[in-house]
Amino acid sequence: MCGIAGIIDPSRFADTLVNDVQNMLAQIGHRGPDGAGCVVDNGFALGSVRLAILDPDAGQQPFSDPSNRYWLSYNGEIYNYLELKSELEAMGCRFQTNCDTEVVLNAWMIWGPDCLRRFNGCFSFALYDCKTESLYLARDRFGKRPLFYVRQGNAFYFASEMKAFLAIPSISFEQDAGQLASILCVWTPLPDQTGFKEIKSLPMGQWLTLKNGELTTESYAELRFDEEPQPDDEHAAQDLIRERMNRSVELRLRSDVEVGVYLSGGIDSSIVALLAKDFSTKPLSTFSVEFDDAEFDESSDQQLISEYLGTRHCAERISYQDICDQTPAAVYHAEVPAFRSAFVPMYILSDRTRREGVKVVLSGEGADEAFLGYDLFKETLLRTSWDQLSGEVRRSRIQELYPHLAHYGPEDTAAMTGLYQQFSKERMPGLFSHELRFQNGQFSTRLLKDKNTPLAAITDLISSTPDYDALSPVEKAQWLEYKTLLPGYLLSTQGERMSLAHGVENRCPFLDPDVFSLATAINLKFDDGLREKRLLREAFRNRLPDRIIEKRKFPYRAPDAAAFAKHRPDYLDLVLSDAELAKLPFLNAAFAKRLANKVLTKPASDISTKENQTFLYLLSISLLHRSFVRRETLPLATLPPLEKVINLQRETAAQERPYLSHGNLSSLT
């Protein structure tokens, strides 16, 4: 795993770009503490920081072909790189290393952008073609690895994390009230959003071309639900689940360093740990967060699995104080507003993981989206069939929906039935499944002076998606999860941004394209969807303890506002003081203060989920403003050891270079 950064600016000489690109890399040094490297020429600079996983001695970047025409800065892992390498060798390619980096470069040289469809992995990369003076950026299909960019006139900057742009004084981090409204309502940034005006995110499954000052983007992997035929029967479906998951985990164990597993205590990560154990020749290490607060704690199930599989188990116990202490740093790494605090324990856990000597982990993310694990899917099924159900069935289904929420209990079922009645018809076109969530999200938009039109961006996104209308209500719900909560929070804020903050790479076997396509072919084909992830559970029934197989989905959460109310960290001044709130010009300061006061003074039982969420948004937006907009309390940027610095202007005489990059300098000088 690595971080990448670069600059395209035809008006600048190579010498002047070296410092800038190295300063950008220093800002993201945590992503690749094993080494840094860059290549510069007139008009372009490309760099990377490296977390050495495969062939650690040979993978210095940026990587070039023997002619130095192509330069690649690459972040990620292509799990099927050995198979692709064999294919490329059969076509005449010769390889110098055992790294997947070299496979990516050769795959691009042979197949061009078509290579992206062949990649099974998590990646983002930048590839510069000196002959055509073109830059290509690409990102994996599910958005596991990030890539951000900024365009200023003829200058173009890109990086794995936005904080790299802090090294470029001309780039401003002005928060965008319009995007914030969408984020507050939808819970996460949309695929191209960042929350900052000038900075864009390259959406998942896309590649970007910058050539002659023209920027284009294209998709190579649309999310489809019709690519695989339905298996004959349930047994065949279960066999396929085991087969695909086996293969997926086996591929994701390809590494020259130890691979551990994040164990939540639920069925998904237990399956991953089980299969990892099957393939491991050495004792497996597992890592978990435990909570002082029993409401969130799953340690007994984590210990059960750890003992059952005989793993070396490391648990990090999280207190309210830990949440308060680490929130500012975790928000800095997340870079975008957060609606809950559950990412903070993952920041603490990755630190522990790294200290235990493990820098690659597998985790269970992606299972709930693929195999219908979330209650949201059951809620969608219920509301879709509402008019056809008797009052008795409606009541019993409501009681089963969210058992961890007290207000869904038996005594309030009648009132809840009344609420659901109002949500039984589509009111937000195309967004039926998420209407309750987005409706609640609108409460958070009250933090803004101008609420704008918070659903406009997501409505545009689904309108511009071919075939979206043809999806079933549950498939639409899945599609929305794959474009919002999964990439915009679970894989990023709670996932790789937290793990890479301490140089730990995470891999997700449930995000294998073959696992996803199988899930789309079997969901709701052999059951009514009321028992979440039933087929997945049954596929592993005889391989895991019954308690885990039968365990109901336990949403991973952490103490939210209650932690801040109890310990009152100094930085709460950001959300309580008039002077501090006034620094954020787009904020409805009166509402923000009223909300913060309520959340921090009333008993936790009086605080609703949406108030908790809104408080976390307010706090994270304020912390982001302090770090990125005002550039206060920034950590010291440290460049990892320089392994490679290539100045193409200096190191090679022009006549020896078949592909000299001129940029537009000749016309300028």
Place this chain on the structure above:
Amino acid sequence: MQQIRDFIEDQFLIEFDESFPETSDLFKEGVMDSFGYIQLIRFLEKEFDIKFSEQEMTANVMVSLSLIEKTVSRKLSESITD
């Protein structure tokens, strides 16, 4: 009925005025969620010693302050008549 207004303003951090009239749909405006709705129903039933039927709660009568006040008044007068 002042106590209903006070409860909603206090619980949901809003103030009814020209920009946010009493007829505003509290769901559509993002003011009330499922948790808040349940809190409101519990409050009304306790405060006025009334009980809402499921039919009343499914008839979209509880979505704005004016509708809530109307419904509560009707139930109170019914109980007096009874």
